[in-house]
Amino acid sequence: MISLKDISVTFNQPKKPAIQAVKNVSIEIDKGDVYGIVGYSGAGKSTLVRVINLLQRPSSGSVVVNGTELTTLSAKALREKRKTIGMIFQHFNLMDSRNVFDNVDFSLKYGGRSKQERHQKVTELLALVGLEEKAQAFPSQLSGGQKQRVAIARALANDPEILLCDEATSALDPKTTLQILALLKKLNRTLGLTIVIITHEMQVVKEICNKVAVMEDGEVIEQGSSVQIFSQPEKPLTKDFIRTATHIDQALETILGSSKFSSLAPNEWLVELSYVGDQTNEPLIAQLYSRYKVTTNILYGNVEILQEVPIGSLVVSLSGEYQQRKHALEYLKSQGVYTNILKENHAEPLNNVIKGGF
Ligand SMILES: Nc1ncnc2c1ncn2[C@@H]1O[C@H](COP(=O)(O)OP(=O)(O)OP(=O)(O)O)[C@@H](O)[C@H]1O
Ligand SMILES: [Mg+2]
Known part of the structure; x- marks a missing residue:
């Protein structure tokens, strides 16, 4: 539907x-x-994201939307093509002097519909976003979530195939964010709408995205399915985002800050484990004891469900004989569990221990 190739944008000042x-x-x-x-x-x-509808022309590269290369279109053809791409913004960009109905109707002005057809279309759109009762209200009389619903209705006025959302929820509280994300998900499912959503919160990705790209300093440093990125992040920035979204950072801070773990016993490691799918941790942990006499103490556990796939994170302490702990980690790794030693006893050599990775 959207194919961006070798896009660069340089601003000369x-x-x-x-x-x-x-x-x-x-x-x-x-x-x-x-x-x-x-x-x-x-x-x-x-x-x-502004390159996708050519609000921003790239300095180089190709932009193909639904089979059409946009960079070579005439101004008129581009205007037509843009009707198939709706856009919503962080700050809603509504017209304060017009009521909800007229804000949405405005997008239909040049679409060649009769007044009656437009009335029907606006009514349908407001019903779609759950705002029938607010048709006569002005933007100043709406909550942030309601304003964003108006912006969504307006973006959908010309039946676009694509909806671009630039930080559509970052001005909203967590509960309203979830409601708007649920609405976007509904539109994706019922209208088959392709959605591109920009965000600085991995939480948003977790809720609704099936794919994700991570950007740093103008480059896409990592991209893939959300499950893949969440379960096997490679770049430090991606890991950072995910640790925040899964609350594991907070958990580690609490654990490492507690006096019990500020110094570990000589035969103990603090280890982070994560796994995808429904491998339950219990049989594995039981195996660690029966195979290697390594005792596992679970300090933190979290499961996220992404695209119906469970992704689990555990923080555990492993106690047992040094070589046996090494074998236990190798065993976990062979079972597809990502392992990362967070803290070890410094008296022990760590050279040969497997750190991280599937
Ligand atoms: N019109 C412009 N002229 C000059 N520099 C610009 C222009 N638009 C953006 N930039 C610069 O390009 C870089 C990327 O900006 P951009 O707005 O795409 O970032 P962003 O990832 O959307 O950030 P944010 O999360 O704050 O919205 C920034 O350094 C910004 O200052
Ligand atoms: Mg931005």
Whole structure:
């Protein structure tokens, strides 16, 4: 549905060094995807997503949307094509002097519909986003979540195939965020809408995205299915995002801050384990004892369900004889469990211990 190839965007500024906001990015988005683009502020996310509807022309590269190369279209053809791509923004961008109905109706003005057809369409759109009762309200009389619903209705006015969302939920509280994400998911399922969603919160990706790209300093440093990225993140930035989303960072802070774990027993390791699918941890942990006489003490556990696949994280302490602990970790690894030693007793050699990786 969307194919970006070797996209670069450079901003030239008078008397200042040029800014390379996007560097050589290639992304494929299929019909029906909910595609997340994550990264910290300034990573180039907004610039990249604006390339998709050519609000931002790339300095180089190709932009193909549903089979059409956009960069070579005439201004008129591009205007037509843009109708198939809706967009919503962090700050809603509603017209304050018009009521909800007219805000949505405005997008239909030049679509060639009669007044009556437009009335029907706006009514349908407001029902779709659950705002029938607010048709006559003005933006100042709406909550943030309601404003974003108006913005979504407006973006859908011309029956787009694609919806671009630039930080659509970052101005909303967590509960309202979930409601808006549920609405987007519904639109994706019922209308077959392809959605591209920019966010700095992995939580948003976890809720609705089937695929994700991680951006840093203008580049896409990692991309893949959400399950793959969540279960086997490779780059430090991606790991950082995920640890925040799964609350494992907070858990580790608590564990490592407690006096019990500030110094470990000589035969003990603090280890992070994560696994995908429904391997239950209990048989594995039982195996560690029966095979290697290694005792496991679970300090923290969390399961996230992504695209109906469970992804588990555990923080455990492993106690037992040194060689046996090494074997236990190798065994876990052979069972597809990601292992990472967080803390060891410094009196012990760690050279040959397997750190991380499947
Ligand atoms: N029109 C412009 N002229 C010059 N520089 C720009 C322009 N637009 C963006 N930039 C720069 O390009 C870089 C990427 O900006 P962009 O807005 O794409 O980041 P972002 O990832 O969306 O950040 P945020 O999360 O804060 O919205 C930044 O360094 C920004 O200052
Ligand atoms: Mg931005």
